[in-house]
Amino acid sequence: MSTTRHLVNRQRRLASAGAARVATEAVPQERASTLDPARRKPSPRAEEPPQEAVEPSRRRRLPGTGTAARARLRRVLSVRAPAVLCVLVVLLGGFAAFAAARADSLGSDPAVRNAALTDPARTSEVKGQTEKAVAALFSYNYADSGPADKAASTLLTGKAVQQHRDMLAAVRAQGKDQKLVLTTTVTESGVEMIDGSRARVLVYADQSSTRTAGKKPETTYAAAMFAVDVARGSGGTWQISGIDTFGQGS
Structure with a gap:
């Protein structure tokens, strides 16, 4: 009876020791499987880097916005500024020379020297005296x-x-016989040119x-167009120095 109980207790002890050994061996395997990277299942989130870490590396810097670009720009400007100023000085000097030459050429232009375009007082004087002279000279x-x-x-x-004298020769010759009266009225005149005197x-x-x-007076009318050259005399009076009828008879 005591022997049987002893055997039973021994079997229980052996069974407890085996179970403890099995448990002890299982724990290291589980820890090993946990620590071994090859046995761990990859996590989908672990492979992707955080969004905050990726974004800065993906950003591209705009060209010419860095410190080095600004320094390079300052160097370029410091080198080119004197050259640009020299070019501007040359251009301005050339323009000044051109303007002076142009002013001289305009001053020598006959149109600019024409006082009829620039001196209203003298133009009015020439116009008035010429109209009176023509009316007096061609009336008889x-x-x-x-x-x-x-x-x-x-x-x-x-x-x-x-x-x-030639233009009024016929009038004077026939004047007394025909009792001729010739009247000339200037309707319009224009000063074409004034150059000095x-x-x-x-x-x-x-x-x-x-x-x-005759028994009944006869009157005829005619229109005339001609040009006269005038010259200013010593007394300040404008005298007719030439008559141009443009090829027409008197």
Whole structure:
């Protein structure tokens, strides 16, 4: 009886020792499986780096925004600035020379020297005196030729003296027989050019010629257009120095 109990107790002890040994061996295997990277299952999240760590590396810097780029830009500007200033000085100097030459050329242009375009007072003086001279020179009264003779002696100079004599020769020759009265009225005039003491004036005039020798007076009318060259005399009076009828008869 005691032997049987002893055997039973021994078997129990052996069974307890075996179970303890099995448990002891299982614990290191579990720890090993936990610590061994090959046995661990990869975690999907562990393979992807955190979003905060990836984003800075993926960002691209814009060219020319770094400190080195700014320093390089300052060096380029410091080198090129004197060259740019030199170019500007050359360009401005060339422009000044061109402007001076242009001003000289404009000053020598006949259109600029024409006082008829730049001196209204002198233009008005020439225009007024020429209109009065033309009206006096080309008007004639058979009964009193004194005013016409005086105008011819005081308002004509140079070649205009002979031109005027030729133009009015027929009028003077027929004046007394036909009792001729010639009246010239300037309707318009324009000063074409004034250069110092010389000028040229374009004249438009109406002429009426009346013959009173017959039973009934006869009057004819005509329009005239011609140009006169005038010169300023020593007394300040503008005298007609040339008459241009543009190839037309008197």
